[in-house]
Amino acid sequence: MTARRGTTGRTGAVGSAGTAGAVGTIWLVGMMGAGKSAVGARLAERLARPFVDTDAEIARRAGATIAELFATRGEPAFRDLERDAIERVAKGADAVVALGGGAIAQPDAARRLAARGTIVYLRARPETLAARVGEAADRPLLAGLDAAGRVERIAALLAERSPHYESARVTVDTDALDPDGVAARIEEALGVAGRAPVPAATRTVEVPLGERSYPIRIGLDILDQAGAAIAETTKARRVAIVTVPEVGRRYAARLERSLQAAGVTSVRLVVPDGERSKSLRVAAQLFEKLVDFDADRSTAVIALGGGVVGDLAGFVAATWMRGVPFVQVPTTLLAMADASVGGKVAVDLPRGKNLVGAFHQPRLVWMDLATLRSLPRRQRAAGLVEVIKHGVIRDAALFERFERDVERVLDLEPGPTLDVLERSCQIKAEVVGQDERESGLRMILNFGHTLAHAVETLLGYRKLLHGEAVAIGMVFAARRSEALGLAPAGVADRIEALLQRAGLPTALPDLPRRAYLEALRVDKKRKDEHVRFIALRELGKVEIVPLLPAEILPRGAVGRAR
Ligand SMILES: NC(=O)c1ccc[n+]([C@@H]2O[C@H](COP(=O)([O-])OP(=O)(O)OC[C@H]3O[C@@H](n4cnc5c(N)ncnc54)[C@H](O)[C@@H]3O)[C@@H](O)[C@H]2O)c1
Ligand SMILES: [Zn+2]
Numbered sequence: 001m002t003a004r005r006g007t008t009g010r011t012g013a014v015g016s017a018g019t020a021g022a023v024g025t026i027w028l029v030g031m032m033g034a035g036k037s038a039v040g041a042r043l044a045e046r047l048a049r050p051f052v053d054t055d056a057e058i059a060r061r062a063g064a065t066i067a068e069l070f071a072t073r074g075e076p077a078f079r080d081l082e083r084d085a086i087e088r089v090a091k092g093a094d095a096v097v098a099l100g101g102g103a104i105a106q107p108d109a110a111r112r113l114a115a116r117g118t119i120v121y122l123r124a125r126p127e128t129l130a131a132r133v134g135e136a137a138d139r140p141l142l143a144g145l146d147a148a149g150r151v152e153r154i155a156a157l158l159a160e161r162s163p164h165y166e167s168a169r170v171t172v173d174t175d176a177l178d179p180d181g182v183a184a185r186i187e188e189a190l191g192v193a194g195r196a197p198v199p200a201a202t203r204t205v206e207v208p209l210g211e212r213s214y215p216i217r218i219g220l221d222i223l224d225q226a227g228a229a230i231a232e233t234t235k236a237r238r239v240a241i242v243t244v245p246e247v248g249r250r251y252a253a254r255l256e257r258s259l260q261a262a263g264v265t266s267v268r269l270v271v272p273d274g275e276r277s278k279s280l281r282v283a284a285q286l287f288e289k290l291v292d293f294d295a296d297r298s299t300a301v302i303a304l305g306g307g308v309v310g311d312l313a314g315f316v317a318a319t320w321m322r323g324v325p326f327v328q329v330p331t332t333l334l335a336m337a338d339a340s341v342g343g344k345v346a347v348d349l350p351r352g353k354n355l356v357g358a359f360h361q362p363r364l365v366w367m368d369l370a371t372l373r374s375l376p377r378r379q380r381a382a383g384l385v386e387v388i389k390h391g392v393i394r395d396a397a398l399f400e401r402f403e404r405d406v407e408r409v410l411d412l413e414p415g416p417t418l419d420v421l422e423r424s425c426q427i428k429a430e431v432v433g434q435d436e437r438e439s440g441l442r443m444i445l446n447f448g449h450t451l452a453h454a455v456e457t458l459l460g461y462r463k464l465l466h467g468e469a470v471a472i473g474m475v476f477a478a479r480r481s482e483a484l485g486l487a488p489a490g491v492a493d494r495i496e497a498l499l500q501r502a503g504l505p506t507a508l509p510d511l512p513r514r515a516y517l518e519a520l521r522v523d524k525k526r527k528d529e530h531v532r533f534i535a536l537r538e539l540g541k542v543e544i545v546p547l548l549p550a551e552i553l554p555r556g557a558v559g560r561a562r
Contacts, residue, residue: 023190024117025089026096029104029165031158032139033129034122035174035182036098042201043183044096047192053098054085061085066100070140079106090116101141101157105164114169120186121168126155128175176426178203184419188401203418205425207341208433209361216341216365216425220414223251223368226329227258233364234325236300238265240293242286242313243304244273247331251371255304255329266302267293271312275461278312278347280356286316300325300363306332307339311354314345318360328362331371333383334467337390337424340365342432342442359437367421372412380410381502382467387420388502389474390427392495393447396540398423403494406501444542447534448474450552451508454519458511471504480552481536484545491539513558520549 026043028036037053044051055066058081062069069078082103089097094117104110104119113119124132130151133139141157142150165171170189174182180201202219217229230239239259243252248270259266269289271277290299301324303313310328317326328340346357372380384406391398398420402409405416428445435442452473455464464472478492496506520531530546537543 023094023192025094026186026190027104027113027117027119028096028098028122029119029168030101030122030174031124031129031154031161031165032101032141033132033154034101034124035132035179036122038179039122039174039182039186040096040098042179043186046183046187047096050093050095051098052085052089052095054082054089054103055098055100057085057089058082067140067143082106083109086113102161104167105161110164110167118170118190119168120189121165121171122174122182123165123171124174126151126158129154129158181422184415188419201418203422205422205429207361207365207429209436212361214361214363214365216367216429218336218367218418218421218425219369220418221368221370222366223254223329223371224258226255226366226368227260227262227264229364229366230259230300230302230327231262231264234300234327236264236298236325238267238293238295238298239300239302239327240267240269240286240290240295241302241304242269242271242309242316244277244306244309245270246273247305247309250374251331252304255302271309273308275308275348275353278308278353280347280349282312283316283319283347286312287320290316290320295320295324297321297324300327302327302329303340304329304331305335306330307335310335310339311344311346311357314343314360314362315347315357318345318358323360326360326362328365330365330367332375333372333380334386335383336367336372336421337383337386338428338445340367341425341428343436361436369412369414369417369421372417377410377503379465380412381504382465382471384409384502385467385471385474385499385504387424388495388498389445389447389470390424392474392478392536392539393444393534393542394427394431394540395423396538398427399494399498399539402498406498410502443532443544444534446532447536447542448472448477450520450531450533451476451516454516455509457519457522458515459509464505468505471499471506472508475499475506476508477534478536480533480557484535486543486545487536488538491536494539508558511558513553513555516553516558517549520552 028040030036040053041051059065062081082100089095104113110119133142133150142153145153170186172182172185181203202217202222205216207214207216241252241255248268252268256266256268269286271282301313301317303310310330314326317324330336330340343359343361344357345360346354349355388399388402391402401420408416409420431442431445448470450473452469455469455472475492475496478487478495481487482489482492499506529548531549531552533545533547533552534542535545
């Protein structure tokens with residue numbers, strides 16, 4: 001097992017710890033504000049272990065706050081009480097323990113803790129720590145300091161203690177994570193994941209676009225809370241919900257109730273299912289409905305459904321009165337992994353997909369994984385391709401996670417599904433944040449899509465789902481990258497094996513080479529005669545290489561994609 005995302009290389013050292021028993025008591029160390037108590041409580045719950053917060057324990061026994069103990073008895077006396085508390089915990093059953101910030105810096109402490117379990121360091125930048133601690137009247141080491149002074153003091157303490165913290169077997173960077181996210185990272189590094197009870201967690205990923213930044217909320221059974229969040233982020237008192245019959249029948253009433261509870265009036269606009277609704281004709285019908293609804297510039301549009309609804313409703317939101325607030329409530333895995341994040345909205349013309357559109361970022365993306373349960377398995381697998389793609393292009397650890405858990409994600413087991421979707425959204429958010437309008441970096445998201453589009457054109461969009469075509473295209477791109485000497489041998493096999501486990505097609509349909517070449521030439525990503533081929537360098541890393549269609553598909557390549 002190699003190092004996981006968000007953890008240091010040192011996690012490799014505990015890769016063989018397959019059971020909670022081998023891990024022993026989990027000692028959480030780190031500065032004040034690192035989140036030891038919050039993370040510890042969540043981790044203990046997930047692992048069904050006792051949780052001990054040594055500071056709280058000491059305060060309870062002494063009948064005084066830590067600040068009072070420091071003030072009346074001094075630090076050495078406090079450290080004695082702390083050592084006793086640790087000894088008591090260590091004698092009991094394997095627990096999760098949040099230690100005081102200075103505990104591990106005491107003589108011999110690291111050795112004693114390591115002998116009885118596993119030390120995990122929750123790392124964060126001084127600014128993050130200071131922000132989390134806030135005014136902190138109860139933090140004796142920060143007493144009497146203003147905001148700048150607190151950051152400085154924390155930075156100094158951190159510098160002093162870092163060598164002790166860094167001796168932990170596992171380090172997790174917590175700056176961008178909520179307590180559940182940190183807990184999941186620890187489970188992963190220690191190999192104790194999966195023993196956790198169903199996490200009732202909600203994860204948040206921020207899409208960093210300055211004034212247009214917005215949160216993606218990912219959770220299980222969170223549809224009933226969408227209304228309040230929509231009201232807050234859009235400030236709208238009236239909203240139009242665009243959906244398709246099947247999705248509307250299952251989920252719209254819950255969304256409407258939660259909006260109503262938040263004081264928001266809604267209207268449900270149902271369009272026919274399928275890509276054909278992504279048209280100017282259906283958009284025009286929606287505009288008429290908005291007139292009927294007396295919609296104005298403060299009315300928000302909500303997309304409830306898959307990528308078709310998202311693109312269509314987004315297009316309407318972008319153009320109605322020159323743009324109104326937009327919210328995505330994606331209900332397919334494809335829409336969650338790809339279509340709902342990034343602000344690309346469009347409708348099709350008879351002569352081509354997505355030819356009329358805009359960039360119009362949503363104010364909020366609300367993903368309730370529970371809605372995926374009604375999604376047919378074939379649709380789920382196809383949507384998963386884009387999630388796996390994010391691992392292939394940007395994060396080998398995410399890819400490896402799939403190599404372990406792809407079946408569990410397909411079964412929508414909450415823990416692994418939340419984890420991979422969160423990571424996938426982080427990757428998409430990061431790429432979109434750096435290149436909103438696809439002038440450079442964002443193009444890497446098209447990995448596997450050059451051939452996918454050709455296959456879709458040639459087969460006529462009916463035979464294969466988009467994700468299935470991308471699966472074929474990714475394996476092809478990886479194989480071509482190997483053949484061109486850009487990627488190490490073997491990666492294409494790994495990608496193919498993983499996709500096949502998800503039941504996805506991977507072989508290029510056996511069509512004449514000249515048909516493929518023709519399809520590549522009309523691909524809209526063409527630049528002069530060259531096609532911007534996204535080549536694989538290694539798992540987690542891609543590169544844009546301009547190639548001629550004939551170089552992408554040399555003689556003999558078709559029919560031998562394997
Ligand atoms: N804007 C972007 O960045 C972007 C990115 C990728 C794809 N797209 C677009 O997304 C579209 C494809 O999206 P899609 O794959 O989600 O297709 P889709 O919206 O047609 O949904 C697929 C099918 O699943 C049904 N469905 C949706 N949610 C369901 C649920 N929870 N339970 C049961 N059935 C459900 C739908 O009714 C539909 O029949 C394409 O038009 C594509 O161009 C856009
Ligand atoms: Zn795609």
